[in-house]
Amino acid sequence: MRRHNGLKYAVIIASLAVYLSPLVWVLLSSFKTESEMFSIPPTVLKQATIMHYGRLLTQTEFPRYFWNSFITATASTALSLLVGVPASYALTRYKFRGADKTLVVILALRMFPPIVFVLPFFFMMRAANLVDTNLGLIIVHFAFQLPLAIWLMRSFFLDLPKEIVEASEIDGCTRMGTFLRIAVPYVYPGIATTAIVNFLFSWNEFLFAVVLTRLHAKTVPVFMAESVTTFQVLWGQMFSSAIMFIAPVIAVAFILQKRMVVALGGGFIKS
Amino acid sequence: MKRESNRPRKMAFPSGHALTKQGRLFGLLLTLPALLVMSGVIVYPLTYSFLLSFRRIDIIANRRIWVGLANYAHLFGNPVWWTSLRNTFVFVVAAVAGELVIGLALALLLNGMPKRGKTLMQTFFLVPMMIALVIAAMMWRWLLVDQYGIINYLLRLIGIGAPQWFGRPFLAMAVLVVVDWWVAVPFSMILLIAGLQNFNPELIEAAKIDGANGRQRLFGIILPLLRPVILFIILIRTMDAFRVFDTVYILTGGGPGTSTEVITSLGYKLAFSGLKFGETAALSVVTFVVIMVVSVVFLRIFSSGDARAARGRGKSRANEHEAERGIECADTTA
Numbered sequence: 001m002r003r004h005n006g007l008k009y010a011v012i013i014a015s016l017a018v019y020l021s022p023l024v025w026v027l028l029s030s031f032k033t034e035s036e037m038f039s040i041p042p043t044v045l046k047q048a049t050i051m052h053y054g055r056l057l058t059q060t061e062f063p064r065y066f067w068n069s070f071i072t073a074t075a076s077t078a079l080s081l082l083v084g085v086p087a088s089y090a091l092t093r094y095k096f097r098g099a100d101k102t103l104v105v106i107l108a109l110r111m112f113p114p115i116v117f118v119l120p121f122f123f124m125m126r127a128a129n130l131v132d133t134n135l136g137l138i139i140v141h142f143a144f145q146l147p148l149a150i151w152l153m154r155s156f157f158l159d160l161p162k163e164i165v166e167a168s169e170i171d172g173c174t175r176m177g178t179f180l181r182i183a184v185p186y187v188y189p190g191i192a193t194t195a196i197v198n199f200l201f202s203w204n205e206f207l208f209a210v211v212l213t214r215l216h217a218k219t220v221p222v223f224m225a226e227s228v229t230t231f232q233v234l235w236g237q238m239f240s241s242a243i244m245f246i247a248p249v250i251a252v253a254f255i256l257q258k259r260m261v262v263a264l265g266g267g268f269i270k271s
Numbered sequence: 272m273k274r275e276s277n278r279p280r281k282m283a284f285p286s287g288h289a290l291t292k293q294g295r296l297f298g299l300l301l302t303l304p305a306l307l308v309m310s311g312v313i314v315y316p317l318t319y320s321f322l323l324s325f326r327r328i329d330i331i332a333n334r335r336i337w338v339g340l341a342n343y344a345h346l347f348g349n350p351v352w353w354t355s356l357r358n359t360f361v362f363v364v365a366a367v368a369g370e371l372v373i374g375l376a377l378a379l380l381l382n383g384m385p386k387r388g389k390t391l392m393q394t395f396f397l398v399p400m401m402i403a404l405v406i407a408a409m410m411w412r413w414l415l416v417d418q419y420g421i422i423n424y425l426l427r428l429i430g431i432g433a434p435q436w437f438g439r440p441f442l443a444m445a446v447l448v449v450v451d452w453w454v455a456v457p458f459s460m461i462l463l464i465a466g467l468q469n470f471n472p473e474l475i476e477a478a479k480i481d482g483a484n485g486r487q488r489l490f491g492i493i494l495p496l497l498r499p500v501i502l503f504i505i506l507i508r509t510m511d512a513f514r515v516f517d518t519v520y521i522l523t524g525g526g527p528g529t530s531t532e533v534i535t536s537l538g539y540k541l542a543f544s545g546l547k548f549g550e551t552a553a554l555s556v557v558t559f560v561v562i563m564v565v566s567v568v569f570l571r572i573f574s575s576g577d578a579r580a581a582r583g584r585g586k587s588r589a590n591e592h593e594a595e596r597g598i599e600c601a602d603t604t605a
Contacts, residue, residue: 005383008380008383011380012380012381012384012392015377015380016392016395016396019396019399019453019456020395020398020399022399022410022411022414022453023398023399023402023410025410025413025414025421026410026413029413037419038418038419039419040418040419040424041424042419042421042424083304083305083308084305086301086302086304086305087301087302087304087305087306089301090297090298090299090300090301090302091298091302093298094294094295094297094298094299094301099298099302102302102306106309109309109313110510111510111562111563111566112317112559112562113513113514113534113535113555113558113559113562114514114516114535115514115516115534115535115538115539115551115554115555115558116316116317116320116555116556116558116559117316117317117320118538118539118542118551118555119319119320119323119542119548119551119552119555120315120316120317120319120320120323121316122542123319124315124316124319139312140312142308142312143308143309143312143313146305146308146309146312147309147313150305175293175294175297176297179301200401203403204401204402204403204404204405206403206404206405206516206517206520207516207517207535207539210520211539211543220403221403221405221406221517224405224406224409225405225520225521228409228412228521233412235413238409238413239413242406242409242410245403245406246401246402246403246406249401249402250398250401253394253397253398253401254394257390257391257393257394258390260394260397261390261393261394261397261461264397264400264401264457264458264461265458265461265462265465
């Protein structure tokens with residue numbers, strides 16, 4: 001039995017190594033000199049250099065695009081929680097007329113192909129003079145995050161024991177007080193999960209970012225995509241910006257392991 | 272699983288106590304901002320797209336001209352539309368099928384691990400899923416570069432020639448599919464692990480004692496029990512795969528020729544290279560209808576599956592119930 005387990009772990013480690021090898025290879029490449037990068041046969045890493053990172057931070061606009069990505073993701077996530085959490089609570093608990101239907105419609109919204117929204121958003125933003133602004137992209141990302149937030153939070157509010165809410169209301173807490181002081185603290189883990197899901201959506205989103213930004217509000221994925229559309233690919237720049245862009249996300253993932261599993265399961269896994 | 276087990280599950284929308292008028296008002300008040308936002312940024316754009324699909328935008332005169340169904344006629348007369356529709360379906364089927372098989376293999380591998388190590392391992396496997404598709408595509412492009420790409424080097428090393436990955440239709444599509452596997456396998460993996468966790472391990476042990484071999488255990492016990500989870504993964508991932516755009520944009524640009532053109536990349540080109548806004552709107556309306564049809568078909572399969580499960584609830588009833596509980600979708604679609 002023991003040996004059998006040993007074999008199993010070996011298989012797990014081996015598949016993990018194969019699975020993550022593309023990422024590891026890019027990580028190694030990001031520390032290579034220009035000549036080693038293109039050497040044949042390829043070498044693992046002869047001489048490490050942080051040249052590409054240095055150039056990225058000093059000679060390109062990367063820091064600014066990174067900031068754009070961060071601001072867009074943070075603001076749209078915050079908005080989606082601010083509007084989505086109360087709505088989700090009300091739809092789950094105060095069953096007013098049409099509440100069930102509203103929830104079904106919200107779920108259906110998840111299925112719309114984004115291409116349907118590209119033109120309307122483009123013209124709306126142009127009319128409002130919001131093309132190439134952070135605010136424009138924030139609004140668009142928010143539009144996609146809101147249904148997701150309502151839907152994700154619903155499953156957490158369903159777990160809120162009725163007795164707690166009733167006790168609080170009997171004790172003279174107002175409805176708003178019950179919501180803010182009882183319900184919201186109870187679903188903190190759910191809020192964290194929803195925040196991760198929505199942040200990642202905005203952080204990684206490309207289609208609307210490329211349609212709605214030009215120079216100022218560009219996010220990192222758009223910046224990176226541009227390094228291929230020209231005649232040559234700026235590989236050194238590509239590697240360093242890729243690593244810098246995904247490093248924070250991966251760091252957070254390892255800090256919040258369990259929550260990350262729940263979040264990336266789309267909120268469909270309970271833990 | 273910290274969900275209270277004594278709470279009746281079917282209470283999908285607990286209304287608490289009898290609602291007073293103020294209660295309803297309060298509920299509406301909390302929902303109102305969301306409803307307003309959604310009508311502004313979702314209902315309005317959809318209507319806009321629909322109306323635009325019957326018009327032609329004259330950019331120079333800045334006017335919209337009613338053209339009836341001309342945009343739809345153009346779209347259906349455009350062979351690239353049919354190619355991209357077919358390519359999208361090929362991509363969706365290959366991507367989702369592969370993700371399920373690989374995800375299941377990994378889930379079965381990881382399932383037996385002790386809890387602590389398992390969460391850490393899961394997190395490691397989750398890493399590619401957190402990478403933006405644009406970046407994942409760039410990484411693979413680097414791996415597949417003709418002369419100095421590592422994959423071609425390894426292929427040459429073992430004596431297989433190094434193909435022009437993006438020069439041949441089949442290979443280009445295969446690369447898109449593989450990149451999608453790389454990014455999306457963790458999703459099915461973690462959902463399947465959650466599904467596996469929820470059934471009673473004694474069941475499999477009992478089958479082992481009764482002499483069922485590995486294949487019998489897989490097809491006779493594990494897969495039937497995972498059925499709701501698997502259907503659910505197919506539903507969600509199909510919707511996602513239909514949107515494929517980022518990887519096409521970075522890796523193939525729809526080429527060679529139109530062999531990897533997909534719905535979204537075609538729409539993007541029509542709108543922003545061809546400035547055919549009306550035709551793009553028509554494309555999005557048709558895409559919307561296609562997706563609706565596909566999801567209705569899926570939901571049919573889904574609910575008939577649930578009905579069958581309900582009919583056949585014999586001794587495995589408790590386990591199925593448990594399996595469903597791990598997956599939130601059981602609440603919503605059943």
